[in-house]
Amino acid sequence: MKQDDSREQKIRSVNACKESFTAAEPQGKGKMMKRIGQKMTDWYVRPFGQAQNDFNAAAADALATLHQQLLVQQAALEETQHRLNETIREQRESLARNQHLWQAALADTETYLDRALCAADPASRPVAGVPPMTQLAGLSKEDLFMQLQAVKNAGDTVALRDALAQLKTQYDDKLLQALTACDEAPQNRPLVILCPDLQSADKAVAGEAQRLYALLKNASRYPVRLISLCKEGTAVQSLGDCSTVPEPLLPQMIKACKPALVILCDTTTAIANAGKGCLLMQNLLLRLVGQKPFEGLGGSLMQDLLHLCDYDLHCCCVDSDMAADGMQQLGFRRPFVIGEDRGFVALAEQRAANDLPYGLIHLSEWDRQLKAENQHLIKGHSALRAYYERQADAQAVSPDALPYPQNCYVLMQQQSITGLLQYFLRGKGAVTILDLSPAQSGIAPLLSPFGDCTAAPTDVLYDKIKGHYDVITLFDLLHHFAYSDRRKLWASLRSALAQDGILLLNVPNLRFALPRRLQKGWGQYPLYDVCFTKETFYRELKENGFAAQAMLPVGQGLYSVAGVSRNEPISWTAVVTAAP
Numbered sequence: 001m002k003q004d005d006s007r008e009q010k011i012r013s014v015n016a017c018k019e020s021f022t023a024a025e026p027q028g029k030g031k032m033m034k035r036i037g038q039k040m041t042d043w044y045v046r047p048f049g050q051a052q053n054d055f056n057a058a059a060a061d062a063l064a065t066l067h068q069q070l071l072v073q074q075a076a077l078e079e080t081q082h083r084l085n086e087t088i089r090e091q092r093e094s095l096a097r098n099q100h101l102w103q104a105a106l107a108d109t110e111t112y113l114d115r116a117l118c119a120a121d122p123a124s125r126p127v128a129g130v131p132p133m134t135q136l137a138g139l140s141k142e143d144l145f146m147q148l149q150a151v152k153n154a155g156d157t158v159a160l161r162d163a164l165a166q167l168k169t170q171y172d173d174k175l176l177q178a179l180t181a182c183d184e185a186p187q188n189r190p191l192v193i194l195c196p197d198l199q200s201a202d203k204a205v206a207g208e209a210q211r212l213y214a215l216l217k218n219a220s221r222y223p224v225r226l227i228s229l230c231k232e233g234t235a236v237q238s239l240g241d242c243s244t245v246p247e248p249l250l251p252q253m254i255k256a257c258k259p260a261l262v263i264l265c266d267t268t269t270a271i272a273n274a275g276k277g278c279l280l281m282q283n284l285l286l287r288l289v290g291q292k293p294f295e296g297l298g299g300s301l302m303q304d305l306l307h308l309c310d311y312d313l314h315c316c317c318v319d320s321d322m323a324a325d326g327m328q329q330l331g332f333r334r335p336f337v338i339g340e341d342r343g344f345v346a347l348a349e350q351r352a353a354n355d356l357p358y359g360l361i362h363l364s365e366w367d368r369q370l371k372a373e374n375q376h377l378i379k380g381h382s383a384l385r386a387y388y389e390r391q392a393d394a395q396a397v398s399p400d401a402l403p404y405p406q407n408c409y410v411l412m413q414q415q416s417i418t419g420l421l422q423y424f425l426r427g428k429g430a431v432t433i434l435d436l437s438p439a440q441s442g443i444a445p446l447l448s449p450f451g452d453c454t455a456a457p458t459d460v461l462y463d464k465i466k467g468h469y470d471v472i473t474l475f476d477l478l479h480h481f482a483y484s485d486r487r488k489l490w491a492s493l494r495s496a497l498a499q500d501g502i503l504l505l506n507v508p509n510l511r512f513a514l515p516r517r518l519q520k521g522w523g524q525y526p527l528y529d530v531c532f533t534k535e536t537f538y539r540e541l542k543e544n545g546f547a548a549q550a551m552l553p554v555g556q557g558l559y560s561v562a563g564v565s566r567n568e569p570i571s572w573t574a575v576v577t578a579a580p
Contacts, residue, residue, distance in 0.1 A: 092145070143174055189260035190223040191216055191352060194271070194279075197230040197244070202267055204289050209265040212287065212344070217241070219345045222260060222352055227253065229274060250275030254282065261285055261352035268293055269316075273301050280304055283356050284314040285348060287338075291323050294330065300364055306331050307363035310483045311510070312536040315351050317344070331484035333543065355533070359514035361522060369523035379528035384480060387527070388438055397442040405558040409570055412554045413475075414446055416573040417504065420550060421450050421471070424502055424575055431470035434496065441476050465496035472497060474505040479529045483540075486530075490544035494578050502549070503576040507532050509553075512568040515561045534572075541576060550575040 147167040154160035193216070195201060195209035213226040226242045233246035236253060245253050254262070254275070262279060264271050265287045272279050272286065286293075293316070294302070308314050309332050316335035318324050324335045336347055361369075367377050378387050399407040399414075425431060431451035437443040439455070447453040451470070465472075472493060478486060493503055510531035517525060532540070534551060541548055553569030561568075 144170055147171075189258050189352075190225045191220060191261050191263060191348060192225050192227055192254075192257060192259040193263045193265060194227045194229060194274075195265040196228075196271070198228045202289070205266055208287065208289050212263065212265065213242075215341050216345065216348060219341070220349060222349065225257065225259075229271075247275055251278040254278055259283075261348060263287055263348065265289065268295050269305060270301065272305060272314075277304075277362070280308065280362050281313075281360065283351065283354055284308075285351050286314065286316045288316060288318050288323065288335075291320065291326075293318060293323060293327060302330075304362040304364055306482065306484075307366075308360075309333055310530045311357065311360060312354075312539065313357070313360065315347075317347065331482060333483060354535070357510055357514050357533075359518035366522045366525075369521060370526055373521075373523035375523065375526045377528055378526055379482070381485065391438060409555040409558055413506065413571070413573060414442075416552050416554050417443065417446050417473070417475075420504065420552060420573060420575055421447075424549070425450055425471070428470070432468075432498070433471040433473065434465070434467075434469040435473045436465075436477065437473055437475040438477060443473055443475050447471075447473065465492050467496065468498040468501070469496060470498050470501045472501070472503050474503065476506065478505055479508055479531065480527055481530075482528075483530075486540070487544060490546065494545055497578055501577070503546070505574055505576065506554075507537050507551075507572045507574050509533075509569050509571055510536070511565055512559075512561065512570050515565045516559060519561060537572075537574070542579070545579050546576050547579045548574055549577055 144167065147163065147170045150163035151160065151167055154163045193209055193213050195205055198206045198209070201209075209226065213224060216222070216224045224241060227250075228242070228244045229250065230244055230246055233244070233249075236246070236249055237244045243253070259282065261284075262282045263285045264279065267288065267290045269286055269288065272284065305314065312333070316327060316332060317338055318327065318335045319338055321337055324337055328334045336343075338344065363377075370377055378384065397410055399411040401407075402410055429451075433447045433451050433453040435444045435447055435453060435455045444453060444455040454469075456465075474493070478489065481489060497503060508529065508531040510533050513531040537551075538548060551572045551574050553571075554573055555570030556567050558570065560566075
């Protein structure tokens with residue numbers, strides 16, 4: 001009984017617990033799952049999410065840092081590439097400059113050796129009688145570098161075809177330039193020896209012409225032609241380099257052969273008027289045989305020859321000092337006295353290398369153009385003195401009172417004077433200055449800050465200058481005198497310069513003046529003057545015992561002239577000293 005009761009009691013107890021558990025099940029499971037979910041979230045989900053976020057942020061930061069580093073590396077690479085390109089360009093330019101310097105040094109050496117051989121044995125020179133076309137230089141890789149690189153780096157057929165087309169064009173251009181330069185080089189233009197008809201000429205003249213032809217043919221770098229000038233005939237007869245030309249056909253012949261130098265061989269200078277004066281404007285070397293070079297010479301031709309001699313376009317070579325003295329007394333530059341053959345070869349080649357000034361006219365044509373403008377040429381002592389006396393009361397030249405661009409030129413010239421004086425007189429203190437410039441030039445006021453300045457009257461130019469001066473200035477005057485008068489003035493200036501004294505003057509530039517005069521007409525220039533190249537000015541200084549210390553170009557580009565002369569200075573301001 002007791003056992004049954006105990007069993008019944010247990011069953012009721014279990015049922016009660018079951019009912020109690022069942023009744024609490026919905027609320028109990030939810031709490032438990034919620035707690036489990038919270039625990040799972042706290043233990044696993046949130047740490048994992050935070051870790052993922054941290055990872056993502058770190059990865060983004062790393063990627064940003066890496067991107068920034070890549071940009072820096074790319075910029076550094078581009079800078080390195082730029083520097084490399086600049087280095088390559090600089091090295092290429094340096095190589096080109098060095099190559100140019102080497103070529104110049106080689107040319108100087110060749111010239112020195114050539115002159116030495118000319119002095120020793122002219123005919124032995126390796127370039128004597130060699131046509132320039134046989135000495136063409138090949139086109140180097142540097143000349144075609146970009147085109148060759150484009151061919152080398154062409155990636156396909158189209159690019160290669162284009163690169164080869166560019167190479168062809170560049171090569172053709174360079175080759176044409178080389179051929180043109182060779183064709184236009186003075187060495188390819190002949191030396192023409194011209195004399196009267198060899199059959200009827202003076203024996204001494206005929207013999208000298210043939211001797212000079214043989215000498216230059218063997219010894220000169222230039223090709224040589226011999227022309228025998230006859231009075232009658234209708235056609236040119238040629239045999240090799242020797243031709244017989246009727247005088248009416250001489251202008252056509254000279255124009256066709258374009259001589260670098262015409263050597264006129266005769267007893268007098270009258271031959272220069274042959275062919276209706278076509279020879280006057282050529283680069284002439286007059287080889288005058290005998291002691292009477294001006295016998296039968298007319299006054300008009302004499303004046304033309306003196307004028308062209310002023311410009312150093314013509315040169316004379318005579319047999320003796322007596323003949324040279326006679327020509328110098330007439331106003332010509334002192335002629336060369338014929339000596340050894342090598343001296344004549346050197347003289348002929350030196351004169352052949354002179355540039356022929358374009359635009360120069362002879363004196364009679366200049367006078368004709370002036371008369372067409374109802375003017376006359378002011379030339380000679382008396383005319384110049386009267387001209388400057390009329391200008392004595394004129395107002396001094398000031399940039400403020402002049403139109404453009406003349407005001408700029410005057411300002412530049414005045415500044416060139418003060419600048420050069422400051423440089424050459426530095427450390428010397430006060431000096432004595434003599435100004436021989438015309439009063440209206442306005443030079444004297446610029447000189448007073450440098451020392452005791454005396455402005456001499458114009459008449460002092462016709463007499464000996466009294467006293468000795470540290471500085472002598474001479475502007476807008478010297479070039480208005482003919483060579484014979486300039487020679488006297490040079491001597492007077494040299495005697496008036498103190499020891500270590502300087503002469504300051506201006507020199508008109510031939511390469512600017514002639515195109516300008518050709519543009520405006522010679523009839524607009526009534527005052528006779530002579531213009532210079534640097535070479536002709538240096539030669540005149542040397543002939544008269546002076547040497548140039550400075551040549552400052554003044555007035556480049558101020559006036560509109562032909563393209564080749566656009567950047568030529570109007571004049572030079574020169575500092576000159578007595579040669580030791």
